[in-house]
Amino acid sequence: MTTRAGKFIAAFLLGLAVSGSPLAEEPVTPKLTDKLSRLLQEEMRSVQSAMATIHTAMVTGEHDTVATSAQQIHDSFILQQKLTDQDRKDLMSAVPKGFIRLDKEFHKLAASLAEAGRKQNTKKQRQLYDEMTRNCIACHGKYASDRFPGVNTAKN
Numbered sequence: 001m002t003t004r005a006g007k008f009i010a011a012f013l014l015g016l017a018v019s020g021s022p023l024a025e026e027p028v029t030p031k032l033t034d035k036l037s038r039l040l041q042e043e044m045r046s047v048q049s050a051m052a053t054i055h056t057a058m059v060t061g062e063h064d065t066v067a068t069s070a071q072q073i074h075d076s077f078i079l080q081q082k083l084t085d086q087d088r089k090d091l092m093s094a095v096p097k098g099f100i101r102l103d104k105e106f107h108k109l110a111a112s113l114a115e116a117g118r119k120q121n122t123k124k125q126r127q128l129y130d131e132m133t134r135n136c137i138a139c140h141g142k143y144a145s146d147r148f149p150g151v152n153t154a155k156n
């Protein structure tokens with residue numbers, strides 16, 4: 001995971017306290033500036049690739065790899081943010097609180113998964129992996145429905 005990609009999600013949190021609350025469950029994607037959109041997509045691709053690595057490591061008992069990759073997902077959330085003030089303003093007006101909540105939850109789960117990796121607890125890893133997957137689906141269904149119209153959260 002690149003440092004730059006990791007910094008993106010943290011910016012959402014900075015915006016949380018002062019964020020207005022745009023209508024929930026509207027896609028956030030059309031509201032993002034080109035730059036923010038690019039950074040989010042970059043971050044998402046990093047997350048996706050880490051999840052694939054974790055899946056293989058989990059089913060083959062490579063606990064260290066589970067721990068390392070899950071930790072990378074988590075750390076992308078807490079890295080110091082270097083967006084410009086304008087980028088932050090853009091974020092605040094683009095992203096609803098529900099999105100932030102889901103993102104926060106997702107990164108917390110990643111920390112728990114890293115811990116389950118360190119504890120070599122395969123069952124717990126599977127449960128957390130499943131919960132994280134549910135978060136991917138929930139967020140895409142709610143906030144990226146324009147991008148992923150096939151995601152059906154009612155059946156999730």
Ligand code: HEC
Nearest residue numbers: 029037041044048051099102103106135136139143144147
């Ligand atoms: C808090 C919200 C949220 C969570 C959680 C989330 N995503 Fe996303 N994801 C998005 C949004 C919004 C987009 C659309 C970005 C765009 O097109 O501008 C996206 C796009 C993507 C993309 C496409 C990236 C590209 O190249 O355009 C992939 C792949 C992806 N997500 C994977 C995942 C995976 C895997 C998970 C869970 C492990 C996940 N996402 C969790 C919000 C989220």
